Amino acid sequence: MKLTLHIWRQKNPQDKGRFVTYHLDDADEDMSFLEMLDVLNQHLIEKGEEPVAFENDCREGICGMCGMMINGLAHGGMKGTTTCQLPLRHFKDGADITIEPWRSRAFPVMKDLIVDRSAFDRIIQAGGYISVNTGNAPDANTVLISRDTAELAMDYAECIGCGACVAACPNGASMLFMSAKIAHFSLLPQGQVEADKRVKAMVGQMQKEAFGACTNYTECEVACPKEISISAIARMNHDYLKAFWPGRAVGGGKHVA
Amino acid sequence: MDKSLGFYGSSVGKKMWMAVTGIIMFLFIFVHMIGNLQIYIGPEALNRYGHFLHSIPEILWPVRIILLLCVLVHIVAAVQVWLQSYGARPVKYKIKKDPAVDYAARTMVWSGPIILLFIIFHLLHLTFGSVYQLHYTANGQIDVFRNVVSGFQHPGIAIIYIVANLLLGFHLYHGLWSLFQTLGVSHPRFNHWRRIFAIIFAYAIAIGNISIPVSVWAGWVH
Incomplete structure (x- = not known):
């Protein structure tokens, strides 16, 4: 499936940050959301660009690290599901997806989608x-x-x-x-x-x-x-x-x- | 343990003060509405009730002072709580969906100040008589019935009362549910009654109060 991703990129806590749009053609509906970001990052690495930084650890919904705002909903808005457990079949083929870090003064952005x-x-x-x-x-x-x-x-x-x-x-x-x-x-x-x-x-x-x-x-x-x-x-x-x-x-x- | 903060120092404590003062103001508003509905019995009943309320200053003034203090505490705490949240998200989301937030909850910060302005107008109108000259009965006592009816016959004044009481209904729809949560009154056995309670009394007060200008306008009360 094809996806258009608008992802928040921010080099460090001092950087102002901005949205960058990526087109991903080889996403699969059986992938999890984080696997999709892995595929994107592999393409970025191959092109010599900086991969998108995001937190993750267990990838089974129990560590609490992978939080991000997906199309205005925390963890993508699927009931009782963390971002790592969110399947791409939750989205339509050709979907526009906006990915932002948590926004809170108490959670300063460290890099891209990672907050403290x-x-x-x-x-x-x-x-x-x-x-x-x-x-x-x-x-x-x-x-x-x-x-x-x-x-x-x-x-x-x-x-x-x-x-x-x-x-x-x-x-x-x-x-x-x-x-x-x-x-x-x-x-x-x-x-x-x-x-x-x-x-x-x-x-x-x-x-x-x-x-x-x-x-x-x-x-x-x-x-x-x-x-x-x-x-x-x-x-x-x-x-x-x-x-x-x-x-x-x-x-x-x-x-x- | 942070001893410097104290009960009121946290937003949790401030919200509890808002809940308690809100309950007191709600009780007043409810009794106020029930009393005012005597307008449907007739001029004598409403005027007798109005004179009765003013006849015992030892009760009238403590009630007025308590209500004024409640209004002040409710507003000061609301402003403080609002300021705390105002600074909590300096960078906004590009896209943010709020599937759970209802209209009443979102507009508390607007309905509150507008209701305050209305209360000031309401006092100027029927207590101080600053909007127009108040009517008096033949024996020199204030003619509550005539003042209400002549006021609401003016479309501008009637609309102010109707809009303010609609907003009051919204404010109570959220507030009367929210206070249970804030004061920690929660149990699976009765939680669904909290919303039903809020709906019943928000509608009762909005409909009860709005019925009076509508009835005057329609000519049912004259």
């Missing part, structure tokens, strides 16, 4: 640790967690930190990412001791980064390749309110029976 998502790492770091007993592995079933709770925590833990929520949000907010991390721990008994401290610290770090503010557009939920629900954001907001509620222990301790 360190802001996410700093939010995770601000969250700190959870208290667990060290020593031997605990006996099975000593800490009981209902199946529904475990499943819900796993749904939130699915977040791969790709940044599609920030990229898709008209406000450039990072609420879905951050809330997925917070909700995941807030559901489990192991995460309770530091629950108040964690939500305050992570929201505080989010505020220091250049992310926007949530206005409940719900664009993130649609864009998320792991289909994480905005119920995560509601849970985080609930935890935030609880952490600041008068009479809570200083430093945010909460006892679990």
Whole structure:
């Protein structure tokens, strides 16, 4: 199949960047989107041009590196799919495809389609640790967690930190990412001791980064390749309110029976 | 933990203040509409209600002060939250699709200020009497019914009220749903009711309020 690609090219963070149009004649509908970019890059290398820089690692939808804006939709807009898993049959033969990096002040463009998502790492770091007993592995079933709770925590833990929520949000907010991390721990008994401290610290770090503010557009939920629900954001907001509620222990301790 | 930030320091806390002040203003707007619908009972009922509201200053003034504070907090927080997002994407996308965003959510930043301007106009019109001379009854009390009817008989004023209340309906359509999410009220068992709640009350307030200028115009109330 033939494709016309309009790709954002930017040499380095200081470069202003521009769109460059490429015509690709030997794309195959069974290729993934990244395989198509590999083919393009091979042609560019053969012509002695600089290949298009993009991040990728696992190519099986779990590492969160391959995020890019494809025709105005994060990861190309196929439900629950990362760019690496996006098949070319999602597009029509002869299609015009515009490929851009995530646009966010918190995610500066490093080169072409690669952005620096360190802001996410700093939010995770601000969250700190959870208290667990060290020593031997605990006996099975000593800490009981209902199946529904475990499943819900796993749904939130699915977040791969790709940044599609920030990229898709008209406000450039990072609420879905951050809330997925917070909700995941807030559901489990192991995460309770530091629950108040964690939500305050992570929201505080989010505020220091250049992310926007949530206005409940719900664009993130649609864009998320792991289909994480905005119920995560509601849970985080609930935890935030609880952490600041008068009479809570200083430093945010909460006892679990 | 960042102790310097505090509850209001984050956009999460600001949004909660917006939600709570929004709820208070919504409750006022709802009661205000129910009270005003007494115009359909007749001039005596509406005037009696109007005089009753003004008869106890110990209640009237605290309510006015609370509402004014709510308006101020709602606006200051909205501007701060908007400014935070305004700078978050300095380089725009060439192509950006927003499949999930509805019209009401996207226009919050416009419907809000326009509603504020309308509230100022509304107070100048029927509270301060700056738009035209207010009518008084034979015993010297303010004639609420006559002021409303004569005001809405003027097409320009009626259109201002109708447009403002349409925008209020849009604002509430997003706000009344959004507040649950912001305050962390979410459960699979009742989440679909959050949208239904917002739709019912957004329509109720828009239709209830707009019905009055329309009825005056149509000559049903005179």
